[in-house]
Amino acid sequence: MQISPTISASSSSRYLHHFNDPTPHSISQRPPPSPFSPPLPAVQFAIRNLSLKQQLSRVHAVKGSGFFSAIGRAIEEEEYRKARSEVLRKGYELEGYSIEGISIGGHETCVIIPELKAAFDIGRCPLRAVHQNFVFITHGHLDHIGGLPMYVATRALYSLKPPTVFVPPCIKEDIERLFDIHRSMGQVELNFDLVALDIGETHELRNDLVVRPFRTHHVIQSQGYIVYSIRKKLKKQYIHLNGKQIEKLKKSGVEITDMILSPEIAFTGDTTSDFMLEPRNADALRAKLLIMEATFLDDGFSIEDARQRGHTHLFESYACASEPCSGLPDQESEYRLYLIGNAHWIRNKAVLLTHFSSRYHLEDIRKAVSKLQAKVSAKVVPLTEGFRSTYS
Ligand SMILES: [Zn+2]
Ligand SMILES: [Zn+2]
Numbered sequence: 001m002q003i004s005p006t007i008s009a010s011s012s013s014r015y016l017h018h019f020n021d022p023t024p025h026s027i028s029q030r031p032p033p034s035p036f037s038p039p040l041p042a043v044q045f046a047i048r049n050l051s052l053k054q055q056l057s058r059v060h061a062v063k064g065s066g067f068f069s070a071i072g073r074a075i076e077e078e079e080y081r082k083a084r085s086e087v088l089r090k091g092y093e094l095e096g097y098s099i100e101g102i103s104i105g106g107h108e109t110c111v112i113i114p115e116l117k118a119a120f121d122i123g124r125c126p127l128r129a130v131h132q133n134f135v136f137i138t139h140g141h142l143d144h145i146g147g148l149p150m151y152v153a154t155r156a157l158y159s160l161k162p163p164t165v166f167v168p169p170c171i172k173e174d175i176e177r178l179f180d181i182h183r184s185m186g187q188v189e190l191n192f193d194l195v196a197l198d199i200g201e202t203h204e205l206r207n208d209l210v211v212r213p214f215r216t217h218h219v220i221q222s223q224g225y226i227v228y229s230i231r232k233k234l235k236k237q238y239i240h241l242n243g244k245q246i247e248k249l250k251k252s253g254v255e256i257t258d259m260i261l262s263p264e265i266a267f268t269g270d271t272t273s274d275f276m277l278e279p280r281n282a283d284a285l286r287a288k289l290l291i292m293e294a295t296f297l298d299d300g301f302s303i304e305d306a307r308q309r310g311h312t313h314l315f316e317s318y319a320c321a322s323e324p325c326s327g328l329p330d331q332e333s334e335y336r337l338y339l340i341g342n343a344h345w346i347r348n349k350a351v352l353l354t355h356f357s358s359r360y361h362l363e364d365i366r367k368a369v370s371k372l373q374a375k376v377s378a379k380v381v382p383l384t385e386g387f388r389s390t391y392s
Contacts (some may be wrong), residue, residue, distance in 0.1 A: 010200065092381055094350045095288040097265065100128055102385045105295045105311070109144050111267065111354065111383070116227060116228065118207065120267040125150040130158065134205060137167045138269025139222035140174065148175070149182050152192045162191040166203070169196035170221045197310035199223055200280075210261065214281045216271035219312035224268040226283050232257040263287035266348075270295075270355065273312045275346055286347035290378070293355035297368040299356070311355075314368055335364065350379040361390045 101111040101119070108123030118134040125147030129135070137145050148165065155163055167175060172194060180188050197203055199213045208230050213223040229237040238246060238256050249256050266284035268275060270293055275281055284290060294305075295311035306313035356365055365382045373380045 019313070034390065055110075082192040092352065092383075094352060094379070094381065095264075099290060099383075100126075100292075101383065102126060103293075103356075103383050104143075104386050105293075105355045105357045107358055107386075108145065109269075111291055111352075113265065116205070116265070118205075118227070119151075120225065121145070121269060122151050125154065130154045131160070133161070133163055134209070135163060135165045136225045136267065137165065137171075138216070138224060138267070139168065139218055139220055140171045141220065143269065144269060145171075145175075149179065149190065152179070152190050153182075153188065156189070162193060164193040166194060166195045166225070168213070168223050169198050172196040209264075212283075214266070214284055214342065215275065215278060216268055217274045218270045218272070220310075222271060222310075223270055224266060224271065224281075224284060225265050225327050226266045226287060227245055228261040228283075229264050231260045231262070233260050234258075260266075265289045265292065266267055268292040270310055271312065272307050272310055282345075285345050288348065288356045289350045289352065290346075290348040291352045291354060294353040294382075295355050295357050297356065297360065298364065300359070314353075314372065346376065346378060348378045350381065351376070352381050352383055354383045356382070356384075356387065360387065362387050363390045 023208070050194070065097070093097050093099075097115050099111060099113055101109075101159050103109040103111060108128050109121045110123055110126050111120045112118070112126070112128050112132060113120075114128075114132070116134070117132050118136065119129040119132045120136050121138055121144040122129055122135050123143040123146050129147070129151060135148070135151060137148070139145075152163065152165075155161075165175075175194060183190055195203060197211070197213050199215050202210050203214050204210050210228050210230060212226050212228065214226055215220045216224045234246070235256055235258050238249065241249070246256060263283040264287055266287040268291065270283070276285060293312055294314045295309075296306045297314040299315065301313070303313045304316070353369060362384055365384055365387060369380055369382045
């Protein structure tokens with residue numbers, strides 16, 4: 001798809017250079033920091049450190065030679081580019097996946113997994129998300145879907161292929177209408193594949209990956225997604241055969257393998273913790289990595305309030321787990337961490353907690369997560385991009 005006759009070639013090529021072009025930028029031409037950028041001094045410090053060893057010898061080597069000076073500058077800029085990308089790279093390595101993104105309750109959620117070429121929800125449109133081919137939308141709240149038109153438009157601007165966007169069937173028509181309004185309002189083409197994928201349905205992403213939605217519980221209709229890896233295994237009845245016999249069977253058209261699906265990543269979006277109690281959601285709790293919301297995490301906000309808003313409270317009393325409660329115990333010791341109560345359900349190797357309320361500071365989040373980590377065998381990590389420290 002080609003986009004926007006309203007965007008001039010020159011402005012579009014400048015934009016492309018900014019984000020896609022592997023050509024090193026000189027420090028003076030450095031593009032503005034991304035939303036994930038640390039303060040600039042950190043970059044400059046890394047540059048100074050990295051190039052320090054080679055600077056002296058290079059000064060001698062290139063002296064008096066314009067050609068070699070140019071090479072020297074090019075090498076330095078390459079060093080700068082590498083150091084910059086190292087410093088700017090914020091994210092998490094969990095179970096073989098590198099995870100980036102931002103998730104602040106009510107503001108924006110977008111969790112990016114480059115290995116899957118996927119972003120889960122797109123409340124705004126982080127630049128990193130633009131390079132992902134798939135987006136999985138959990139529900140229609142703006143902090144999860146607000147960036148979708150910009151995502152589709154920006155991919156076209158970069159001449160990237162139209163993406164595939166997965167949505168709950170109940171919002172498909174609304175999304176089509178929304179894009180029609182943008183097409184009419186901006187006189188632009190906005191091409192993408194919109195796939196309404198219902199709970200229990202399966203869609204192939206690659207020949208070794210499929211995705212399936214699962215039921216979650218929010219104030220509007222919502223669903224999570226599980227990405228499965230696929231591996232083929234020889235059927236039991238053929239295990240005794242030798243290579244030639246297996247080859248012969250295969251050539252005759254007999255299906256000799258079973259497909260084994262392994263849940264890799266589960267993403268909940270907004271939900272109460274009730275999603276954990278559904279037997280059909282068992283795969284979400286045995287995926288290698290569970291990415292789940294934990295909007296509230298202290299007693300400044302009641303569990304019942306959290307449930308009424310369709311969110312998970314990290315601390316829930318035993319009484320509240322089975323029936324709605326009107327009040328909270330006075331002492332923190334009377335609380336349990338909700339996940340502990342359901343620890344026997346959890347088989348995940350790692351849990352990434354997201355969607356904390358913006359009322360919390362980094363320190364509040366880390367304190368709550370450390371209490372949880374002490375009780376849960378899975379590695380628990382909070383996604384804290386964008387949260388402020390009490391001390392800043
Ligand atoms: Zn939300
Ligand atoms: Zn929501």
